[in-house]
Amino acid sequence: MNKSHEPLSLWPDRRELGLATDLYQLTMMAGYHAAGLGESRATFELFVRKLPNHRSYLVFAGLEQVIADILALQITEEQIEYLRRLPQFQAIGSGWFDSLHSLRFQGDVWSVAEGTVVFAGAPLVRVVASAPQAQWLETLLLASLNYPTLVASKASRIxxxxxxxxxxxxxxxxxxxxxxxxxxxxxxxxxxxxxxxxxxxxxxxxxxxxxxxxxxxxxxxxxxxxxxxxxxxxxxxxxxxxxxxxxxxxxxxxxxxxxxxxxxxxxxxxxxxxxxxxxxxxxxxxxxxxxxxxxxxxxxxxxxxxxxxxxxxxxxxxxxxxxxTSADAPALSMVYKLVELEGKGRIKLSEGKKTYPLAKQIHRVRDASGIIIKDIITQADEQSIGEPLLEPIVRNGRLVASLPTLESIREHARSEYESLPVSLRTLDTEASFTIEYSDLLQAEARRLGVC
Amino acid sequence: MNKSHEPLSLWPDRRELGLATDLYQLTMMAGYHAAGLGESRATFELFVRKLPNHRSYLVFAGLEQVIADILALQITEEQIEYLRRLPQFQAIGSGWFDSLHSLRFQGDVWSVAEGTVVFAGAPLVRVVASAPQAQWLETLLLASLNYPTLVASKASRIxxxxxxxxxxxxxxxxxxxxxxxxxxxxxxxxxxxxxxxxxxxxxxxxxxxxxxxxxxxxxxxxxxxxxxxxxxxxxxxxxxxxxxxxxxxxxxxxxxxxxxxxxxxxxxxxxxxxxxxxxxxxxxxxxxxxxxxxxxxxxxxxxxxxxxxxxxxxxxxxxxxxxxTSADAPALSMVYKLVELEGKGRIKLSEGKKTYPLAKQIHRVRDASGIIIKDIITQADEQSIGEPLLEPIVRNGRLVASLPTLESIREHARSEYESLPVSLRTLDTEASFTIEYSDLLQAEARRLGVC
Missing domain, CATH: 3.20.20.70 (Aldolase class I)
Incomplete structure (x- = not known):
């Protein structure tokens, strides 16, 4: 048990991030493949379930890093060999493992801009890809956005x-x-x-x-x-x-x-x-x-x-x-949920964790002086008052947005803070922000049984 | 401001960790060099100032990773060029920058074994090196040990x-x-x-x-x-x-x-x-x-x-x-303090942050059944009852210890938990653990003015 070994740094190379994910993503990826859903077009949305204690708004951050990592994501030969040997995958045919060699993210990513102030319940990132590819991103996406958003939000208050x-x-x-x-x-x-x-x-x-x-x-x-x-x-x-x-x-x-x-x-x-x-x-x-x-x-x-x-x-x-450490609120309930598959809305009814179906858009409504009044969540292509916040960043696996510099994100964050209602800017606010769901979205949610 | 650029991953290569440090470490390193203290032999000790809320013991973890990183630590050409251009360093002569090319850690590291249960106030790691080299490690050492210790401690309770x-x-x-x-x-x-x-x-x-x-x-x-x-x-x-x-x-x-x-x-x-x-x-x-x-x-x-x-x-x-996230105690007050320079004890008297002088050792005293009774902190070479916990890991920049496997660390952690007094094992304990300082250590502390 005590045999000597070279100390392990546990600081992986970027090329190894393809397995920096939860096992169940891979289990499901292989399962989708086996069940004939490998090419099904899935839409996942990332949102914050509930603002943490002591927070009346969040500053969205971390997008550039995760986009860079997603664009480079792959699974190495050595990693594939490891998966082949796992008892969990013994019944999985060799075709799926072979397909991992050429696996790259080829889907679309829409996102709110970094530095934007955001609230619970609104979709911050939308991923549209084959079901396995969308699933593959989940853990990295959450781990990469959760924390910078937490720190930017804390820093904004400080x-x-x-x-x-x-x-x-x-x-x-x-x-x-x-x-x-x-x-x-x-x-x-x-x-x-x-x-x-x-x-x-x-x-x-x-x-x-x-x-x-x-x-x-x-x-x-x-x-x-x-x-x-x-x-x-x-x-x-x-x-x-x-x-x-x-x-x-x-x-x-x-x-x-x-x-x-x-x-x-x-x-x-x-x-x-x-x-x-x-x-x-x-x-x-x-x-x-x-x-x-x-x-x-x-x-x-x-x-x-x-x-x-x-x-x-x-x-x-x-x-x-x-x-x-964002010490008074060290965790953020950011989640990534399937909302649409092959064009049909998907829901979940788990207690306290219900989700709205269909790909969505945030429309931000401001008053004449630019102060934020409310966000209206609509279906992705629905017309609405307010400025749409989700923009295409990646299409078919390629970067299509011109990413802002850190200085311009900083400037944007400053202007965003200044556009918050005063009631949300106090350190110990009881005020909460209004998010509305469009009539169409609510009707679809009711039709599928989300109360 | 909005010019396009390739997205930055911000996932550095291990070879770039040499500047994953606070600027003041480098400022001081250059300063020691200029002040003729570049070769002064310094002893720093790492300890936890105070147990976090809801914790009656800690499980020490993270050593293997930081040892691996320390052994590989260097500063790259590109990083040195960056430092040369910083306004802070304009008055620093080129000799110091040149010396960074060959900078490697050549000192000694002593440490408690991973998986050991530890308490506030006791030295967990001792670094003996030239003042600049010892300083260079500080940020990486703390960032690498703080967090795994926090998680192992939380996991032990769970x-x-x-x-x-x-x-x-x-x-x-x-x-x-x-x-x-x-x-x-x-x-x-x-x-x-x-x-x-x-x-x-x-x-x-x-x-x-x-x-x-x-x-x-x-x-x-x-x-x-x-x-x-x-x-x-x-x-x-x-x-x-x-x-x-x-x-x-x-x-x-x-x-x-x-x-x-x-x-x-x-x-x-x-x-x-x-x-x-x-x-x-x-x-x-x-x-x-x-x-x-x-x-x-x-x-x-x-x-x-x-x-x-x-x-x-x-x-x-x-x-x-x-x-x-160790959510109920997301931060650990782990610090790294100079305790000895060229064989003389060094202290600090800052309010609430006093430190004891001289290189030290922990002696763990157990009862006949192996239950931990107390830790006695002594001068490094002082005789004492109890088993010494700090062991040499690195000498003159080379690994000298046979690092245990993860399985054997896990086994050690289990036996350590079982050797805790029952009063420290309850989830909401009010009990605290006894740390004693030896008479010699106390006398030296008094002599230097630590109350």
Missing amino acids: VAAAQGRGVFDFGARRGHGPHSAFLASRASYLAGCIGTSHVESARLLGIPPIGTMAHSWIQSFESEVDAFQAFVDCYGERSTLLVDTYETLEGVRRAAAVEPPIRAIRIDSGNLLDLSIRARSILDSADRAQTRIVASGDLDEYRIADLIGAGAPIDSFGVGTQMI | VAAAQGRGVFDFGARRGHGPHSAFLASRASYLAGCIGTSHVESARLLGIPPIGTMAHSWIQSFESEVDAFQAFVDCYGERSTLLVDTYETLEGVRRAAAVEPPIRAIRIDSGNLLDLSIRARSILDSADRAQTRIVASGDLDEYRIADLIGAGAPIDSFGVGTQMI
Whole structure:
């Protein structure tokens, strides 16, 4: 049992994502093939069943990544050999395994744009493909959209609470595995953060990388003064000095005395309101009015709102754990459901999990000033007032949309936030958003027995 | 702003993980170099500051992955060019950038074994390396250990609550990004789950893959009866049929009538206690005593304990969202702190975040029957009663330990759970575990001013 082996990284190559899926997708794929449904045209829709606690809207995010992965999705020779050997598949004929060699996604994907504010019950992504291909995408699609949407939604609240002060993503170490930090840097930036501490995300995405120093830097020198000076000798006026390693206000005094004057100090513990007020006063008295105050340490939208409400002279916030884990709402009930097969509506009646039949469209209705009034869900091709939100991204397995840059998604997210009714923008809202289903859709749902 | 571009996958190659770190690690690395501390021997320790809510112990997990990644860690040419262009590094001489080409981790890593039950305040990993190299690992180490430990700890509770009934990992779609599912499959399996729905994890790790069918399978046929029959035609006695798509008990009756008799039914919604009792009765009356009942649908340890306590005849549980996100405790306050530099103890006094100086060891003290009594934290080389838990894994950048197989880690985790005092095994424990610091360690801490 204890024989030695090379340590396994468990960081697969992208080419191996074709089996990053639930087994039942493959079981069903083989089953559709055997049952003669392998070419049946299926429409699946992805939506959020219910908003998580403490959320009155979501910011949709993660589309670009999953589109890139879907376009490259395949199953390798080695993976096919593994499947052939599984006891589950012993009765499956060799034809199905052979067909996996050339399996690529050849269907259509429609989607809401990233950065759009969205609500429970509305279809965010629509996949039209052969039943097996549509099934194949399910797990990857959900895993790739669930989390960025969760983080972008949390970040949007945090950025709003900061009222124009900068918010940095400091979460990399607390994410659910090292990969989540990549997704979170992007999702939090598109929702309004102004930078990330995660260097590789910053590099790949063109996000401003942000960083100060850790306590270990201070601890590595004989005194705090030596540590500050050594850092400033390197980084000059760009320096941000961490002042709370030993005694915070003493640290502030030392940071205020350093030459040249530094860009900022960072306070990472203690009573941030009290300490920031005293720090501001020390800095101002030392002719350091230009030196900014950065706060960090388990911050979230509520603590930031409280600090700003109480007049804390904090210029920017580094937010880690609470944002990267969306700690007060760490899961999103995003699902992917069959709604149409060969042109006929499909439903499900499971308790608390009913779904509406047929391919759909969201029509967003706004008032004259652009504020969102309601979403009307219609059949896909139905005429309606309001702007349709689902647009074609992939057709027959090829990208047909011009994907926006991250900067333009960020700009879109900002304008979307501003178009929310004020009642949905408060941190602890009881207000809920109106989603209507068109008469045609309701009639079809009733006809099929959805109450 | 809207110019078209190829969609970015944001799934980096393993060779690019060298910058999957916080910017301040690099800032400090360059700073140590400039300040003449580039070769200073530093000891960092990784520990959990405080147990999360609802946890009385943790199951340590994730070591093998991070060791594999550390051994391969490097910084690519392209990444170095990116750093050279960052405004932050404008004053840094070219020598430091040049040195990054050959940067590899050449230090030592000591660690507790995976599967070991651990507590707040005790050092779980010790890194001894040059200050810059030790700093370089911080973010990756925390991101790689935090999450698997969180999931293994949650899974351990869920498995305990199931009292010997099987628990499957069904979480892939709800993880924080598609990569987290790999880590979670492994962490939940080592903590006692009996399989995972995630095929690629199963393939890479040798975990049993598990799967049934989705509602979409049922919806794809003209009737539930047709759907059941088509599946059984493929998978025969191995079939597990999902019975709650339309009307659950009617679904059970239909599943009970299928030939050949099937392995199991799955109920995914509704009142699981009531439905499982009625389903059992229907199955038994139909001469289907061998057909098992699998339950799923937002389960966690509390719901499982309640179901079993109330006598629900459920044979196994599929657990998704709550386990893969560790939803009631989605973050772990795992930190990595400098404790020694060039043989001298280092401390930090930040409010609520004090650390003990010097390289340390955990000595675990057990009673005659093997039950854990307490952990004594000592200086690294201090003699003490109890079994030392930190063992050398990497020396001078090379693997020196024989890493256990996943099966033997799982066996170790089981025996560890059984060695917990009963007071720590209840789901809602108020009991806490005793960690003692040796006299020598306390004296040194006092000498350096840690209260």
